[in-house]
Amino acid sequence: xxxxxxxxxxxxxxxxxxxxxxxxxxxxxxxxxxxxxxxxxxxxxxxxxxxxxxxxxxxxxxxxxxxxxxxxxxxxxxxxxxxxxxxxxxxxxxxxxxxxxxxxxxxxxxxxxxxxxxxxxxxxxxxxxxxxxxxx
Numbered sequence: 001x002x003x004x005x006x007x008x009x010x011x012x013x014x015x016x017x018x019x020x021x022x023x024x025x026x027x028x029x030x031x032x033x034x035x036x037x038x039x040x041x042x043x044x045x046x047x048x049x050x051x052x053x054x055x056x057x058x059x060x061x062x063x064x065x066x067x068x069x070x071x072x073x074x075x076x077x078x079x080x081x082x083x084x085x086x087x088x089x090x091x092x093x094x095x096x097x098x099x100x101x102x103x104x105x106x107x108x109x110x111x112x113x114x115x116x117x118x119x120x121x122x123x124x125x126x127x128x129x130x131x132x133x134x135x136x
Contacts, residue, residue: 033072033073033074033105034061034071034072034073034074035073035074035075035076035107036057036061036073036074036075036076037076037113038053038057038077038080039113040053040077040079040080040112049083050083050087054080054083054084054087054088055087055088055091057075057080058084058088058091058092058095059091061073061075061104062091062094062095062098062104065098065103065104069103071103072102072103072104072105073103073104073105074105074107075104075105075106075107076106076107076108076113077108077110077111077112077113077131078108078110078111078112078130078131078132078134078135079111079112079131080112081106081134081135082134106135108131109128109131109132109135110124110127110128110131111127111130111131112127114127
């Protein structure tokens with residue numbers, strides 16, 4: 001037991017001598033990055049998702065990005081971007097500016113959020129391959 005304590009003290013002293021400890025900055029910065037997750041088929045029909053949630057996600061978040069230039073957002077799911085392009089082409093074109101500026105981050109690599117406990121591996125991979133055809 002005593003040997004372990006001495007070893008721990010020696011290791012701590014060695015670590016302290018190997019690494020320079022710098023003073024903590026007086027002013028700290030905390031970053032929050034918004035992430036959206038939309039279950040497109042959860043408690044509503046696809047039409048509701050397209051007409052309400054996709055549209056609102058586009059318009060409300062782009063307005064926030066205009067008002068707050070440091071506002072960042074992650075948004076996932078190729079199917080949602082496909083619907084944006086088809087149903088809201090003007091907003092979809094405007095979205096490209098936010099993606100290019102780094103405010104809007106396209107995340108996820110599948111068509112929709114998949115439940116890996118239910119789907120087969122083939123189904124999950126197919127969803128990823130299909131989505132990546134859109135992202136190209």
